[in-house]
């Protein structure tokens with residue numbers, strides 16, 4: 761498994777404002793969107809392309825185009841939705857699947873309540889979006905589902921990761937499946953109720969308000 765904590769002053773600046781308890785929901789949403797676009801740039805470094813030739817006004821030029829099948833982007837509802845536009849801005853031809861998952865706040869286990877993912881992901885590159893990689897339970901369940909349907913490799917784009925969650929994802933998969941985690945930062949630890957410390961609080965609530 762490859763872990764990339766993106767080291768860039770703009771990423772650090774936006775993340776600092778996201779963490780700030782004084783940041784309101786509209787600002788939080790805008791910053792999360794901008795931050796995802798910066799992370800997506802790194803996350804898509806291995807996106808598959810094929811050679812392509814175009815005609816410039818002067819002559820033919822060799823280049824590349826995104827290979828088919830198009831990558832699949834999978835936001836994990838609810839908080840992952842706040843990352844979708846930032847990702848598809850960079851890959852507008854990506855298809856989008858949805859996974860509704862909720863963490864049982866007592867057991868901290870992931871429960872799936874909605875799945876809208878193609879049955880056959882044979883050879884597809886998949887990008888999972890979930891802002892907080894905390895215990896890793898949700899992400900492991902999501903990645904398993906994608907590999908079970910034939911995905912070739914999975915990149916998870918997260919805003920923050922806890923060391924415990926990173927370890928759990930790594931231990932849950934062998935080497936046969938390429939997995940990458942791209943994050944704005946790796947925080948210190950989880951607290952006793954599974955929140956990332958120092959973190960930014962409940963990402964879904966901060967994006968959308970408490971429901």
Ligand code: URA
Nearest residue numbers: 894955956961962963
């Ligand atoms: N989910 C969140 O939204 N925040 C955390 O700190 C952990 C899980």
